[in-house]
Amino acid sequence: MTADRDAIAAAARCLKGGGLVAFPTETVYGLGADAANGEAVARLYAAKGRPAFNPLIAHVANLEAARKLARLSADAAKLAAAFWPGPLTLVLPKLPDCPVADLALAGLDSVAVRVPAHPIAQALLAEFGGAVVAPSANRSGHVSPTSAQHVLADLRGRIDMVIDGGPCPVGVESSIVSCLTEPTLLRPGGVARGDIERVLGHALTVAAPDEAPLAPGMLRSHYAPKARLRLDADAPRQGEALLAFGPNAPQAATALNLSPRGDLIEAAANLFSHLRALDASGAASIAVMKVPREGLGEAINDRLARAAAPR
Ligand code: TXA
Numbered sequence: 473m474t475a476d477r478d479a480i481a482a483a484a485r486c487l488k489g490g491g492l493v494a495f496p497t498e499t500v501y502g503l504g505a506d507a508a509n510g511e512a513v514a515r516l517y518a519a520k521g522r523p524a525f526n527p528l529i530a531h532v533a534n535l536e537a538a539r540k541l542a543r544l545s546a547d548a549a550k551l552a553a554a555f556w557p558g559p560l561t562l563v564l565p566k567l568p569d570c571p572v573a574d575l576a577l578a579g580l581d582s583v584a585v586r587v588p589a590h591p592i593a594q595a596l597l598a599e600f601g602g603a604v605v606a607p608s609a610n611r612s613g614h615v616s617p618t619s620a621q622h623v624l625a626d627l628r629g630r631i632d633m634v635i636d637g638g639p640c641p642v643g644v645e646s647s648i649v650s651c652l653t654e655p656t657l658l659r660p661g662g663v664a665r666g667d668i669e670r671v672l673g674h675a676l677t678v679a680a681p682d683e684a685p686l687a688p689g690m691l692r693s694h695y696a697p698k699a700r701l702r703l704d705a706d707a708p709r710q711g712e713a714l715l716a717f718g719p720n721a722p723q724a725a726t727a728l729n730l731s732p733r734g735d736l737i738e739a740a741a742n743l744f745s746h747l748r749a750l751d752a753s754g755a756a757s758i759a760v761m762k763v764p765r766e767g768l769g770e771a772i773n774d775r776l777a778r779a780a781a782p783r
């Protein structure tokens with residue numbers, strides 16, 4: 473449904489009835505279910521084909537609602553004040569009476585909480601009135617969806633409804649910071665690490681990649697297109713499609729540029745849709761030009777490395 477008042481009302485009703493609703497956030501489209509309804513959460517895992525050990529992010533409308541799920545340390549409160557609503561997820565100790573179904577938390581004592589800024593996500597959360605768990609609205613292991621068309625390409629027939637709010641402005645998933653002990657970056661994402669560190673007043677600890685799946689969605693071969701990816705390419709080889717970045721892109725028969733002017737924010741917004749489009753071209757391999765690592769470049773390079781990982 474096109475995003476309007478009727479769509480929001482229908483979506484909230486659908487969630488209340490245990491249904492699955494895909495909706496836009498500023499990062500990527502999420503596949504929502506009533507966080508308190510274990511059966512709905514089970515259906516959500518089934519629709520995604522997601523390993524059941526992978527815990528979900530609980531989305532709420534504001535800080536007050538977040539405080540009903542989890543305890544915020546002083547650092548967590550600082551980050552929430554600075555970046556909510558927005559593309560930041562905080563992993564927090566859950567309260568004893570946290571209403572989120574155990575299945576959605578994969579049995580952990582912590583809960584990942586996010587207050588999205590997208591007006592449609594905000595309207596849906598306000599109308600629904602409770603927490604909505606929502607992973608990215610793609611089949612497990614596929615590229616995250618940044619449009620309603622992407623959602624349908626992966627999940628048509630497996631979910632109840634999609635609210636079409638156009639393309640997602642940020643385009644990569646939220647940054648995940650664990651605030652269980654010292655603030656630790658579990659997943660680089662839509663808020664640049666430097667901005668988080670400025671608010672904390674010190675450097676973030678970064679989760680060692682080989683440590684237990686702290687953020688289990690960080691599996692090495694996540695975000696995989698069908699084509700192979702060749703990273704840090706200067707030019708495409710015979711038969712390769714090209715994912716370019718910046719003004720000095722070489723010629724190629726099949727090419728898309730993440731940002732012809734070399735802007736990392738624009739590149740993040742285009743990342744998943746360009747990967748999907750090049751994959752759909754049928755090329756067996758995609759040559760990817762170097763993308764700088766500063767700012768949102770950290771999240772972009774992280775997703776590209778995962779998409780390129782052997783599987
Ligand atoms: O931008 C986003 O975060 C999107 C939109 C829809 O909000 N959601 C998203 O969800 O990316 P998902 O399920 O694709 O990724 C959530 C990540 C996973 O890596 C999961 O393992 C991690 O969050 N996570 C969830 N709960 C956790 C917890 N208690 N401790 C550590 N990691 C957790």
Ligand code: MG
Pocket residue numbers: 607608616689
């Ligand atoms: Mg995902």
